[in-house]
Amino acid sequence: MAHLIISSKDIRTLDGLYSLNDLHKAAGSEKRHEPNRFIRIEKTKELIEEIERCPEMGIGAKAIRGGENQGTWVCKELVYAYVMWISPKFNLEVIRAFEQAQRPEPELVQQSLPAPIQDDEKLKLINDVAKSLGITESIAVVSATDIMAMIQTIRNYQEQLARIQTNPAWVDQTIARVKGAMIVFIVFFSNVQSLD
Numbered sequence: 001m002a003h004l005i006i007s008s009k010d011i012r013t014l015d016g017l018y019s020l021n022d023l024h025k026a027a028g029s030e031k032r033h034e035p036n037r038f039i040r041i042e043k044t045k046e047l048i049e050e051i052e053r054c055p056e057m058g059i060g061a062k063a064i065r066g067g068e069n070q071g072t073w074v075c076k077e078l079v080y081a082y083v084m085w086i087s088p089k090f091n092l093e094v095i096r097a098f099e100q101a102q103r104p105e106p107e108l109v110q111q112s113l114p115a116p117i118q119d120d121e122k123l124k125l126i127n128d129v130a131k132s133l134g135i136t137e138s139i140a141v142v143s144a145t146d147i148m149a150m151i152q153t154i155r156n157y158q159e160q161l162a163r164i165q166t167n168p169a170w171v172d173q174t175i176a177r178v179k180g181a182m183i184v185f186i187v188f189f190s191n192v193q194s195l196d
Contacts, residue, residue: 004097017059017073020082023094033086035072039063047081125151 004011004018006026012019020035027033038044039061051060061074074082076098083094157174 003101004094006094006097012069014069014073015059017062017075018079019071020074020079021071023079023082027083027086027090035082038082038085039072041085044078044081044085047078051075051077125154 003013006023009022009026011022011026020038024033024035039048048060051057057075057077059075061072061078063072064070079094080091083091
């Protein structure tokens with residue numbers, strides 16, 4: 001059974017029926033739209049008879065006097081009839097709420113994080129980054145702390161990408177920014193080395 005929320009109001013259900021009183025509140029609680037007025041309409045009575053004549057449909061409507069579940073309770077078909085009686089706008093809102101409630105919940109994709117980078121992989125990664133940046137010098141002096149900071153930054157990106165689905169354009173832009181920063185970083189340290 002679909003769980004409905006209309007105009008930020010929870011529509012209660014009981015034994016496969018929906019509360020017309022809750023729908024009335026969600027529609028604005030106008031006196032002319034009270035559930036008892038709707039139930040007394042001749043066409044509504046005919047619809048209830050037709051619904052209850054079909055054995056697979058069960059109860060069309062029931063009224064409960066007193067107690068926690070006091071009110072008018074109806075099947076889905078009568079919910080549609082009631083909201084059409086109120087207004088086309090409210091009718092459309094309820095139809096959309098039913099459609100939303102019947103959509104399956106998206107399955108969460110379990111993604112595993114990449115394994116920690118080993119020391120030999122770190123050196124290979126640094127060489128690969130240098131090659132991809134077009135650095136041809138065989139020696140570049142970079143402190144171990146700075147190298148580890150670069151590797152940690154790359155690792156953080158890997159972890160974030162593993163946790164969320166990200167816009168590919170954003171990933172490409174971020175990679176380009178990291179590459180740009182690394183070029184400046186490596187050129188700076190190459191210049192520092194040549195000053196010595």
